[in-house]
Structures are given as C-alpha cells and as structure tokens.
Amino acid sequence: MQIHHLKRTLARMALAPLLPLALAACGRAADPARAAAAAPPAVAFQVARARDLPVAFEYIGQTSGSREVEIRARVNGIIEKRFYQEGSLVKAGQPLFQIESALYAAAADEAGAAAASTEAELGLAQREHARLQPLANARAISQQAWDNAAGRLELARARHRQAQARHASARVELRYTRVSAPIAGIVGRALKVEGALAVAGGDSLLATLAQVDPVHVHFSIPEQEHQDIQADLAAGALRLAGKGYLIKLKSSTGAWLAPSGKLDFSDYKADPATGSYAARAAFANPGGALAPGRMVRVVLIGAIRPQAIAVPQRAVLDGPQGKFVYVVGQDQAGQAVAEARPVTPGDWVAAGPGPQGEGGSWIVRQGLRAGDRVIVDGMARIGAPGTPVQASPAKEPGAAAPGEGG
Secondary structure: HHHHHHHHHHHHHHHHHHOOOOHHHHHHHHHHHHHHHHHHEEEEEEOOOOOOEEEEEEEEEEEEEEEEEEEEEEOOEEEEEEEEEOOEEEOOOOOOEEEEHHHHHHHHHHHHHHHHHHHHHHHHHHHHHHHHHHHHHOOOHHHHHHHHHHHHHHHHHHHHHHHHHHHHHHHHHHHHOOOEOOOEEEEEOOOOOOOEEEOOOOOEEEEEEEEEEEEEEEEEEEEEHHHHHHHHHHOOOOOOOOOOOOOEEOOOOOOOOEEEEEEEEEOOEEEEOOOEEEEEEEEEEOOOOOOOOOOOEEEEEEHHHHEEEEEEEEHEEEEEEEEEEEEEEOOOOOOOOEEEEOOOOEEOOOOOOOOOOOOOEEEEEEEEOOOEEEEOOOOHHHHOOOEEEEEOOOOOOOOOOOOOOO
16 A cells, blocks of 8 residues: 555656646647737728719609590580590590480581571572672662662671581580590590490599600608708709709619609799698600509709718717717727717718719718728627727728628
8 A cells, every 4th residue: 555655646746847838838729819819800991082972862752644634525425435445555536435426416417507508598698799789889779779788698697607606516516425535645444434424514524644755753852951952052062963953763662763854843932731842853754664653762863962971881880979980090009999980971872873983871971081991891899989900991892891701
C-alpha cells in the first residue's frame, strides 16, 4: 500500500509543471473567439450627395369616359328590338334599339301627301298671279281682283310651309324610332327589354354610353400637399421639367398601364366637402382597355428636386423621437461609431418606369449634409447610438452587403 501511494505522489509531482502550459495553450485557443465576439459589427455606408433628383407624386384615381351620354327614347312606343351586346364597343351612328314604327311611318306618309297637295295649290296660285301681273300693270283688271290673287298666293305659300314643317316633323319622329349611338364608346346595360314601353319625356332612359378614347382619370390632391407643392415651386425647391407633368397610371397591383397621359384640368379651389383639389388627366385608349369606373393609381412625373439628398428606404428608421438614420462618426479615440441623426423625409423616389434615378429612396429634407456617410446595411447589428462599427462603402445594388449571408 505504501508503495502504491508513493507512486501516485511521484506522478502528481511530475505533472505539476505541465499544468500551467496546458492552461496557457487553452487560453490561446480561446483568444480568437473572444476577439471575434468583441470585434465591432460590420456595416456598409453610402456617401450622401446633393444632386438634382426627379420625384413623382402619387394619388388614387378613377377612370371615366371622356364623354358620357344617356340614350333616351324621343318617341312613345314598344321596343321591338335591341341591336347591341351590352357592355360592347359601338361606333357612332350604330343602331341600338328599334321602337315600333308603323304608326310613325303612316303619319310621315300622310304629312308628305299633305305637303304635296299644298305644293300643287301653291303652283296654281303662282300661275294665276303671273297671269294677272301684266293686266294689273295695264290697269285692265280691278285693284280688288289683283289683291285677291296676291292674297291667294301668300295663303298658298303659308299652307305649303306649314305642310312641309309637319312632314319634316313626321319624318324626324319616324327616324327617332331607330335609336342610334350619338358617339363611339362602350354602351352599358339595357334599362328596358324588348316589349317594354318607352315614353318620351318620362321613363325614357334606355341605356348609357361612354366615350373611352380618350379616357379620363379623375383624382384629388389633398389641400395641404397642394399648398406645399405650390410653395416649393415658388421658392425654387421644386421645378417642373419641360411643359408640365407627364401622367402615368398603375393598377392596384402596381403594374404600369396604358400610354402616358396629360393633365387637362386642375381646379383652382379646394372642394369644401373633401378639402382637396380636383384634377383630371386624359389618356389615349384606342382599344378600350381602360374601362370607366376602374380604380387606378395616378403618378405625376416631371418634377425635380434641385440639389437634393436621397437615401435608400431601408436606411430610414423609426425611433421614439421620429425618423432617423445612422451615420458613421468617430469617438474621441478615433474609432468609427454609429451616430443617430434625426431626419425629415420628403418625397419618395420610386423605382421602375417613370422617374429615373434613386430607385426606392427617400429624399431627406432636413438632417443630412453632402458628404455624410449614411449606414445603409447592417443597422440591425448596431445595439445603440455610439456603438463602434467596422464601416465600409456599400456595394453596388445586387451584391451582398458586408457581413450578410451565411
């Protein structure tokens, strides 16, 4: 037993000098992990630059026909036939409804016969007047006979004019039995079926029709925004390129629609009921793709913010005091740190067709200066303002940001 105890004691004495070396080796193996954990987070920044930036203004709008008319019956009668397909595109003059016409055709024939009779009477009166003219000049007939001939001529002329007017009126009423489209456009649902009674001046509405080429889009600009835009234009903080706004349309899903249009009406006063300014744009619509009543998003393009600064949308964060961005600053030791900078966002610079330039960016009205290094990637790694960071310029769009990925 004493021998075994002595062997264990000698073994511990032999291993004792090696323990500090093993612990030191373990410490050196753990140092890189500690160093990685203590390293400042990697962030990417963009240098703020002041330049002329195109901006767009977007509103909710609704399409309507550039002309909308009511199709009404102008004579009384039973509707015998409808010629069009509801909701279809029709041409100007295309027949839409047929109202029973037999009575109106008979009336037109009767009026025509009466007009022909009075024309014959007028001819007789004219010939008699012409025959008596030389005799009256030679005083070969009495003045009364001459006056009677002249009176019969005037009476015949009056009767003939009256008969002609009745004939014309009868022909118009006959023509009204065929109800045609006054303009080209999309005709709506028939409000009276075949066999229904149409009453002129009463229940006469048969359908409605809208001209859709060009098509109008109505939208409203909030009063405060309208005033801000006008003030910026007057102050030079906003200017219009070319002759004015170019108007584009988006669907509710964000897809671009139709060719570009032009603003053709802008109200000079706000609507007291809505507190907004009414506006309207016109668009060519030869195929009728934009049907009346469709909800769209109206985008006004052509405005420029001179010498403005824009930052990507993701760089603008929400804080207790409002919007802010992180910029790369330095602490007293010269270490790069993330500084919180309150900002006032302005216009949205959209991506895609339309305004070209900073896709998906906010124009910053206040809070940034040209040359500021705005952090655009890695903000989630910043624990609080003043956090040390490893800052590097942001890569081109589409490339992976520093520290992102696996």
